[in-house]
Amino acid sequence: MTDFAERYGPWAVVAGASEGLGASFAAGLARRGVHLVLVARRMPLLLRLADGLRSEHGVEVRCVALDLGDGAWPEALREATADVDLGLLVYNAAMVPVGRFVDVEGDALERSVRVNVLAPVRFLRAFLPTLCARGRGGVVLMSSLSGLQGTPRVATYAAAKAFNAILAEGLWHELRGDGVDVVACSAGAVPTPGYRRSTDRDAPGMLAPDVVANRTLEALGRGPGVVPGALNRFMAQVLRRVLPRRTAIRLMAANTRHLGDGPPP
Numbered sequence: 001m002t003d004f005a006e007r008y009g010p011w012a013v014v015a016g017a018s019e020g021l022g023a024s025f026a027a028g029l030a031r032r033g034v035h036l037v038l039v040a041r042r043m044p045l046l047l048r049l050a051d052g053l054r055s056e057h058g059v060e061v062r063c064v065a066l067d068l069g070d071g072a073w074p075e076a077l078r079e080a081t082a083d084v085d086l087g088l089l090v091y092n093a094a095m096v097p098v099g100r101f102v103d104v105e106g107d108a109l110e111r112s113v114r115v116n117v118l119a120p121v122r123f124l125r126a127f128l129p130t131l132c133a134r135g136r137g138g139v140v141l142m143s144s145l146s147g148l149q150g151t152p153r154v155a156t157y158a159a160a161k162a163f164n165a166i167l168a169e170g171l172w173h174e175l176r177g178d179g180v181d182v183v184a185c186s187a188g189a190v191p192t193p194g195y196r197r198s199t200d201r202d203a204p205g206m207l208a209p210d211v212v213a214n215r216t217l218e219a220l221g222r223g224p225g226v227v228p229g230a231l232n233r234f235m236a237q238v239l240r241r242v243l244p245r246r247t248a249i250r251l252m253a254a255n256t257r258h259l260g261d262g263p264p265p
């Protein structure tokens with residue numbers, strides 16, 4: 001067993017695992033010898049990923065099809081994992097309504113808040129008590145550079161990402177005495193299927209999904225937040241500490257003005 005699997009295994013849940021960064025988290029964990037519960041809506045993608053991880057890394061993989069924006073899923077996920085010893089909780093799923101707030105359907109905004117804000121709270125509330133009781137484990141939440149300040153055209157999403165980073169900071173301190181490490185990843189642009197649905201343009205400092213997932217897993221136990229990539233870390237410092245708030249917002253507006261011009265979903 002790897003040191004990582006001893007500390008954060010033997011099983012992990014990755015919520016939002018069917019593609020993009022979630023699939024990279026799953027691969028990074030499998031490579032570290034951690035067994036996996038993969039959650040997303042599209043079961044065929046989960047099954048294909050699971051087959052590859054089992055044959056390449058010899059880990060056990062269980063797939064659970066759930067919509068994290070709907071109803072009673074924590075209970076269903078608890079039932080599906082009742083017989084495994086969970087040590088790591090990764091909440092990676094996200095929904096990104098793109099456009100001016102007043103132009104986006106209200107239903108889409110509300111749904112994004114359920115997936116991006118309410119669901120991570122429900123996920124952690126359902127499983128953290130067990131991790132605390134066993135005295136060992138970890139939590140990964142996904143945030144974003146867009147969550148460091150208001151971000152036009154993805155305003156609701158960016159606010160949700162700020163929520164996740166701040167939630168992680170509070171839990172990081174609260175859970176230290178319980179042996180549970182917490183980290184939020186404030187990623188820059190990552191060329192995932194989700195990103196490509198919003199735009200076909202590349203962004204400065206772009207990192208491959210596997211790199212972002214691995215840097216985030218490596219950051220567990222080292223502090224409440226990680227910003228993968230030197231250019232992204234520099235940008236985070238500039239946005240947070242150097243620029244006046246309104247200038248930081250304008251800079252983000254320049255970066256997001258083309259969002260929504262990608263191929264139709």
Ligand SMILES: NC(=O)c1ccc[n+]([C@@H]2O[C@H](COP(=O)([O-])OP(=O)(O)OC[C@H]3O[C@@H](n4cnc5c(N)ncnc54)[C@H](OP(=O)(O)O)[C@@H]3O)[C@@H](O)[C@H]2O)c1
Nearest residue numbers: 016018019020021040041042068093094142144190192194
């Ligand atoms: N890509 C970037 O540039 C970037 C930058 C900063 C931060 N991030 C953060 O990184 C995370 C992953 O981003 P990504 O670009 O990899 O996203 P993605 O390509 O859109 O993948 C999102 C994953 O979440 C799942 N998901 C979405 N809604 C769900 C729901 N209602 N129920 C269950 N699963 C759901 C999707 O699976 P199904 O569709 O099969 O359900 C998919 O596996 C997000 O939290 C995002 O905010 C991304």
